[in-house]
Amino acid sequence: MSILTPDQLEAIAARFRALGDPCRLRILSYVMQGERSVSEVIEEVGSSQSNVSRHLQALYSAGMVERRRDGNSIYYSVTDPMILELCKLMCKCAERDAKQAYKKLSGRTA
Numbered sequence: 001m002s003i004l005t006p007d008q009l010e011a012i013a014a015r016f017r018a019l020g021d022p023c024r025l026r027i028l029s030y031v032m033q034g035e036r037s038v039s040e041v042i043e044e045v046g047s048s049q050s051n052v053s054r055h056l057q058a059l060y061s062a063g064m065v066e067r068r069r070d071g072n073s074i075y076y077s078v079t080d081p082m083i084l085e086l087c088k089l090m091c092k093c094a095e096r097d098a099k100q101a102y103k104k105l106s107g108r109t110a
Contacts, residue, residue, distance in 0.1 A: 011063075018062035023047060024055045025087070031065055032084055035077040 004012070018024060023045065030036060030044045042052045056076055059065045064083055065076045078084070 015062050015064065018058050018064055019086075021055065021058075023051070024059055027052065027055055028059060028064065028078070028083070028087070031076050032078050032087075035075045037073045037075050039073070041076065 066079045
């Protein structure tokens with residue numbers, strides 16, 4: 001792996017910050033299934049329009065989603081399929097950690 005510049009490191013950190021909120025992860029998971037309108041995201045996530053718009057803006061600013069306007073509606077889609085791979089990797093890590101924690105807990109109670 002090559003040495004990253006400060007600007008590259010900041011861009012990576014910004015992406016991880018964008019992924020650091022459970023609501024944003026729910027939104028991203030939903031938008032990964034296909035292009036979605038803001039109203040569809042609001043309905044799926046069950047949050048207010050202002051909250052969803054704020055989270056979509058954060059994902060957009062981090063370069064994770066793109067948007068297009070069609071009349072009065074704005075549609076969002078994932079910009080980079082590698083985001084899905086990153087999320088899958090993190091899910092595998094979380095699953096592994098949960099299994100290890102369960103084994104430790106099971107060993108103590110046995």
